Amino acid sequence: RKEVEQDPGPFNVPEGATVAFNCTYSNSASQSFFWYRQDCRKEPKLLMSVYSSGNEDGRFTAQLNRASQYISLLIRDSKLSDSATYLCAIAGGTSYGKLTFGQGTILTVHP
Amino acid sequence: DGGITQSPKYLFRKEGQNVTLSCEQNLNHDAMYWYRQDPGQGLRLIYYSQIVNDFQKGDIAEGYSVSREKKESFPLTVTSAQKNPTAFYLCASSPRTGAFTGELFFGEGSRLTVL
Numbered sequence: 001r002k003e004v005e006q007d008p009g010p011f012n013v014p015e016g017a018t019v020a021f022n023c024t025y026s027n028s029a030s031q032s033f034f035w036y037r038q039d040c041r042k043e044p045k046l047l048m049s050v051y052s053s054g055n056e057d058g059r060f061t062a063q064l065n066r067a068s069q070y071i072s073l074l075i076r077d078s079k080l081s082d083s084a085t086y087l088c089a090i091a092g093g094t095s096y097g098k099l100t101f102g103q104g105t106i107l108t109v110h111p
Numbered sequence: 112d113g114g115i116t117q118s119p120k121y122l123f124r125k126e127g128q129n130v131t132l133s134c135e136q137n138l139n140h141d142a143m144y145w146y147r148q149d150p151g152q153g154l155r156l157i158y159y160s161q162i163v164n165d166f167q168k169g170d171i172a173e174g175y176s177v178s179r180e181k182k183e184s185f186p187l188t189v190t191s192a193q194k195n196p197t198a199f200y201l202c203a204s205s206p207r208t209g210a211f212t213g214e215l216f217f218g219e220g221s222r223l224t225v226l
Contacts, residue, residue, distance in 0.1 A: 008151060034213040043201060043217035087153060097142045097205045103153035
């Protein structure tokens with residue numbers, strides 16, 4: 001089993017739709033969780049951190065479920081500009097800054 | 112502007128040749144990383160360095176080598192021992208003070224194609 005797993009998609013949704021992605025992790029000792037966004041043929045950029053209490057940033061909501069070992073990303077009112085690959089990233093805590101990434105979920109928002 | 116510069120952006124090499132990818136940062140970050148990205152496989156960690164003159168193997172270090180002689184530089188050599196070197200290579204850095212925020216600052220990447 002991979003350390004971090006995501007459904008690669010692609011998810012094809014119309015503008016205005018709500019879409020959610022999950023990311024499961026196998027190491028119960030994982031400490032920190034993040035979502036990155038990667039546009040086609042570009043470098044990844046941090047989208048948001050995932051806190052135990054969940055967090056929201058505009059149309060984006062991230063949640064953590066430690067019992068079931070997964071994190072989620074919810075995008076409301078999808079925009080064309082949300083089309084990208086969304087990567088989850090997890091830090092185990094033993095080495096500062098060492099992130100393990102999922103394979104990414106491709107999202108395409110169409111008119 | 113502060114940032115990470117990777118070069119070259121595109122590189123073509125013949126099989127069996129060693130290749131060195133450059134990564135320079137002027138963010139004054141202590142930690143630097145090299146990731147490899149293949150289609151459908153996300154990012155996989157090759158090597159990382161948390162301080163000058165020190166580095167550790169990541170998950171797929173075989174066939175690669177690095178050095179960290181200066182804080183701002185972390186070059187990656189793809190050797191002929193790497194069986195499938197064609198990939199997108201990403202260098203990143205992060206500060207190493209306080210709690211880790213999760214933010215890695217990535218360069219624009221180097222796309223290596225071995226013919």
